[in-house]
Amino acid sequence: METTTRQDPKAESTRPDEPEFDLYTIPSYSSWFRWNDIHETERAAMREFFDGSSVTRSPKIYKEYRDFMINRYREDPSTRLTFTEVRKSLVGDVSLLNKVFQFLNQWGLINFGADSARIESENEYKDEVRVEDGPPNGIRVVADPNSSKPFPASHAGAPLGADVRRSKLSPLASYSDVFGELGKRKGILCGSCGGNCESGRYQHDKDSYVLCVKCFKDGKYGNKSVDDFKLHGSSVSDGKQRDAWTEAETLLLLESVSRHGDDWDIVAQTVKSKTKLECISKLIELPFGEFISSYNLGKDPASGLSGNGDGGKDVFPSLPEQQDMIKSENVMSQQANGNEQRGDDADKVPPLKKQCVSYSSGSGISIMRQIARISSMVGDDITATAAKAAFAALCDEASCPSDSFNNEEDFANELWPAMDQSVSERWLI
C-alpha cells in the first residue's frame, strides 16, 4: 500500500446528513471511504473485527472506533491527533485500538495535513541524509532543513540520474516540499556543530560554509583552510538582511542574468547586496532560473552547451555543499517545469555528464511528445520522479489538472512506455 503523502488532495464532503457541508481533505487514494459503510480495504486490514472471533470485536464496534477517531481529529484538523488522546475514550484492547488508529493514520483519514506530519518527514531527512566527510571536493550534505544556508541544491551541472534512488524523498515530493523550509529562516547554523551562529560567524570565502565563533576557535575547519574564513557581522538582524531576497533584488538578478548569462561576477555586481554564490543559488531556486541563463547562451547551441558546461565547472567546485538528492530532485522538477515553456530551438543532444540537457521545444511539438522523448533519454525512475514532481507542482498551482489526470491508466501507459511496470503501479496505487 502506498502510504507516502501525496500532494494532490481531493476535498470531500463528509457529512451528508447535515445541511451544511464541512470540507475536509483526505488523500485521493482514500476516496473509497464512506461514513455509512465499511469498505473492503478496512475489512481486509482488520480482519479481527469481521471474523466473528470475539463478541468484543464486531463491525459495529469497528465503525464506532473509526468514526470516533475521525470525528475527534476533525474537531481540530490542524493539530495532530495522538493515539493516547483517543484511547481513553474507547473501550477495548489498546493494541487493537492502536491498529485502527494506525490504519486511519496511514490512509490519511486522520492527521492528513496536520502539523507534525511535517516533523516526521523532517526527521526522515535527518535520518536518511548524513553529513558526509571525506570526499576531497568536500561534498557536504546539509542535513538540517532548518538551516538558512541557501540550498545550492541542484545545479546545471548535476549528473543526471544521480542518486535519485538514494533519495528518500517521497516520490511525489513537490518543489514546495523540498524548498518550503527555506522560507523559514531560523538563523544561520554552524556547519560543524549545528548550533546557532547568532553572535557572529566565520564565512568561508569560496562557498557558503559557515562556522560559529566557538568552532572556529576550536579549530574545527572541516577540510577547509583556516585562511579562507572571514568574520561576519554579529547581529541576527544583519543575517536576515543578508539572506532575504527582495523583489527588487530578484528583478535585478533576472535582468542581469538574461543579459550577462553565466558571468556571475557581473551579476553579483549588479545585484549589489548579494554575493556571487547567493545569486547563483537564488537563480537555481527560481522555477525557470536555469532556463534563463542557458537560454541566453542557447542561441548558439554548441557554445551554449559548452558555455553551460564551463559555467557549470566553474561554479561546481565552489559549491561543495550540495545535497545530492535535493540537487537531482530540483533538476527534475525544473526540467519538468521547463517543459511548459517554449524556448528557442536548441538542438537535442545526448546527455553529457554534468550538463543540462537542452531539448527541442519548438512550437510544433506537443508537451507530451517532449516528455516522451525526454523520458526515453533518461532512466525510468528519474522519469517517474520528474513526472510526479511536475504533477504535484501543477496541482499546486491550479486545482483542475487532477481532473484531467483522472484517466490515469491511459495516461501512464501512453506517455511512459519506458516506465517500469512497478513504477507505474505505484503511481496508480
Next chain:
Amino acid sequence: MKPLPSTSSKTPVKFRMPTSENLVPIRLDIEVGGQRFKDAFTWNISDPDSEVSVFAKRTQKDLKLPLAFATQIAQSIQTQQTEFRSYKGQEMLTGEKIVPIKLDLRVNRTLIKDQFLWDLNNFDSDPEEFSKTFCNDLGIEDPEVGPAVAFAIREQLYEIAIQSVATARESRNAKKGRRGEYSSISRSTGAALDLMKLFSNRYSGVRKRKEWDVFEPMVDMLSNEEVAALESMVERKPR
C-alpha cells in the same frame, strides 16, 4: 511441571506471555552489606546467547558494586527464570479476557498514573510499542520511562498469566465446569472483567464521558525535593 489434560470447552493455550515476544519480566532487589540494588528488565528466555552469569558479572562491574552482588544477581535472575519455566507446558484459560492494566509508577522525576485495557488473547500485542507511543504522544523525554512502562505492563500480564494457569487448574479440578464456576473464579481473582460489562455504554465501543479521565494517562514531573522525599519514604518502609 506436569502437563495437565484439557477438559474445558475453549481450547486452552499453552502458557506464555500474551505478547508478541515471550519475554520474562525480571525484578531485582538485592541488599548486600548496606548497599541496595534495585532493577527491573525483561529477559528473553529462549535466547541461547544470553548467559545469566555473564550478565550478572557485567552489571556488577559496570555499576561498581561489590563482588558479592554478582552471585546474588545471577541467583535472583535464575530463580525467576526457573519459576517462569515452571509454567511452561501448563495450560492457561484465556477465554475471552480483556483485563485492565494499571500504571502507577515513578521513574526518576516522572510520575505516571494510567489505566487501560489489554486483551490477553492478543498474542501480537507489544508492550514496548505501546510504551513508545505513550512516550511520544505525551512528549516524555526521559528515556528511562519507556522501558519502565513496558516493564510494568509485562509484569502485570505475567501475574495475570500465572493466575490464569491457576484458574485453569481449579476449573479442571472442579467437578462441574459450569459457567458459574468461571465467573465466581473471575470475581475472586478480580482480573477479568465481564465482557458485556466492558461495553457498558449501551454496548458501544465508546466509553461514557465521565469515565474518560479514569482511563486517561496522568503524567507529572516532580521536583528534586519531592523525589528525595519519596525515596526516603520508601526506604523507611519495612521490606
